Amino acid sequence: xxxxxxxxxxxxxxxxxxxxxxxxxxxxxxxxxxxxxxxxxxxxxxxxxxxxxxxxxxxxxxxxxxxxxxxxxxxxxxxxxxxxxxxxxxxxxxxxxxxxxxxxxxxxxxxxxxxxxxxxxxxxxxxxxxxxxxxxxxxxxxxxxxxxxxxxxxxxxxxxxxxxxxxxxxxxxxxxxxxxxxxxxxxxxxxxxxxxxx
Amino acid sequence: xxxxxxxxxxxxxxxxxxxxxxxxxxxxxxxxxxxxxxxxxxxxxxxxxxxxxxxxxxxxxxxxxxxxxxxxxxxxxxxxxxxxxxxxxxxxxxxxxxxxxxxxxxxxxxxxxxxxxxxxxxxxxxxxxxxxxxxxxxxxxxxxxxxxxxxxxxxxxxxxxxxxxxxxxxxxxxxxxxxxxxxxxxxxxxxxxxxxxx
Numbered sequence: 001x002x003x004x005x006x007x008x009x010x011x012x013x014x015x016x017x018x019x020x021x022x023x024x025x026x027x028x029x030x031x032x033x034x035x036x037x038x039x040x041x042x043x044x045x046x047x048x049x050x051x052x053x054x055x056x057x058x059x060x061x062x063x064x065x066x067x068x069x070x071x072x073x074x075x076x077x078x079x080x081x082x083x084x085x086x087x088x089x090x091x092x093x094x095x096x097x098x099x100x101x102x103x104x105x106x107x108x109x110x111x112x113x114x115x116x117x118x119x120x121x122x123x124x125x126x127x128x129x130x131x132x133x134x135x136x137x138x139x140x141x142x143x144x145x146x147x148x149x150x151x152x153x154x155x156x157x158x159x160x161x162x163x164x165x166x167x168x169x170x171x172x173x174x175x176x177x178x179x180x181x182x183x184x185x186x187x188x189x190x191x192x193x194x195x196x197x198x
Numbered sequence: 199x200x201x202x203x204x205x206x207x208x209x210x211x212x213x214x215x216x217x218x219x220x221x222x223x224x225x226x227x228x229x230x231x232x233x234x235x236x237x238x239x240x241x242x243x244x245x246x247x248x249x250x251x252x253x254x255x256x257x258x259x260x261x262x263x264x265x266x267x268x269x270x271x272x273x274x275x276x277x278x279x280x281x282x283x284x285x286x287x288x289x290x291x292x293x294x295x296x297x298x299x300x301x302x303x304x305x306x307x308x309x310x311x312x313x314x315x316x317x318x319x320x321x322x323x324x325x326x327x328x329x330x331x332x333x334x335x336x337x338x339x340x341x342x343x344x345x346x347x348x349x350x351x352x353x354x355x356x357x358x359x360x361x362x363x364x365x366x367x368x369x370x371x372x373x374x375x376x377x378x379x380x381x382x383x384x385x386x387x388x389x390x391x392x393x394x395x396x
Contacts, residue, residue, distance in 0.1 A: 002267075002292065003247050003251070003260070003263070003266070005250050005251060005262040006260070006261070006262075008246070008255075009243040009244065009247050012236075012239060012240045013240075016229075017224045017225060018221045018224060019216075019221075023215075023216045023217075025286070025289065026216060026286075027214045027215060027216070027217075027256045029216050030214060031214075031244070032247070032251055032260050032285075034222065037248075038210075038213075039244055039247055039248035040242055040243070040244075040245070040248050041210060042210050042211075043208040043241045043242075043248065044241075044244045044245040045203075045210050045240075046207065046237055046240055046241040047237075047238070048203050048206070048207075049203055049207050049230070050227070050229075050235075050238050052203050053201070053204070053230055062201070062230050063203075064201045064202065064203040064204075065201070068201070069200075069201065073264075087227065087230075088223070088224075091200065094200065103343075120272065131264045145270055195216075
């Protein structure tokens with residue numbers, strides 16, 4: 001007895017990450033009660049995303065321009081590249097407003113089980129950037145998963161003949177985190193990565 | 199440095215109930231990675247909702263037809279009307295598949311503080327339905343909030359001269375609920391509403 005138009009939208013919404021059937025229904029009822037063309041505006045934003053988003057030919061970032069706003073920004077330092085697995089990770093780093101270099105999105109991590117080797121990632125393009133663009137430092141910001149660490153080690157292997165400096169972002173106690181709540185893996189990384197007190 | 203197209207959609211999504219900034223970003227990244235026109239399909243579903251959903255002239259349900267699928271179904275019992283606050287409540291009752299009568303959506307509850315009196319709710323229309331359509335029973339399914347209870351009592355007052363029977367849906371221990379976890383208000387309702395063991 002549910003209207004097929006409503007059911008159709010509920011079905012589409014609940015396929016999205018973090019949205020279940022109840023949340024999808026709440027959203028649909030919210031939209032039906034909303035004033036001022038909220039539904040049309042949301043539909044337009046989606047259509048715009050679908051039509052205008054493209055992959056940056058240089059770094060693999062997703063945006064509405066190619067090159068992306070990071071690669072196209074003349075104020076970014078071009079000799080440092082931060083290597084991330086996914087575009088989400090790039091956005092997480094941008095949110096900190098601490099990084100002024102460029103990025104390289106691998107598009108995943110090495111995973112023999114999933115059949116993902118170096119050719120499935122944009123490693124060839126990274127090699128090209130490093131060798132032809134005078135890159136001084138590669139900050140490897142893959143995750144601390146087994147695959148993320150393996151990918152970091154693989155990059156060390158790839159660039160062992162090059163003059164580029166490879167660094168790994170620090171892993172340790174989160175700012176504001178209490179030592180007593182930190183898991184043992186993070187604690188091990190925090191101890192291993194200890195730095196001299198000036 | 200975030201693409202305005204992405205930011206725009208994130209901003210729209212996070213206004214929806216139950217979605218924060220991080221969930222909105224996850225959804226946008228999911229959509230950008232999705233294959234097979236998922237974005238366009240979602241935009242189309244939204245547009246269809248915005249264009250086709252209308253309010254049922256009889257009961258106040260929202261659907262793509264007027265009368266709605268419930269009022270238009272010849273198999274539903276037409277002498278019983280279940281009175282609910284919102285369309286959401288109607289959907290919750292329909293999910294149980296236990297009710298075969300019609301509905302009446304009040305569009306809210308009486309609330310002097312919020313300035314909602316009987317004229318702001320569709321009570322006049324309900325009176326008309328009861329008096330002209332041979333309604334035998336009104337099941338009052340407003341919530342157990344102060345306003346919901348006051349609205350139920352107000353309906354008793356409105357129909358005290360009519361031959362329609364007014365009933366209230368049962369409140370008590372949820373099925374599968376443990377007595378030890380039940381709040382005292384629900385426990386009081388459960389005791390008050392006790393029924394003879396056959």
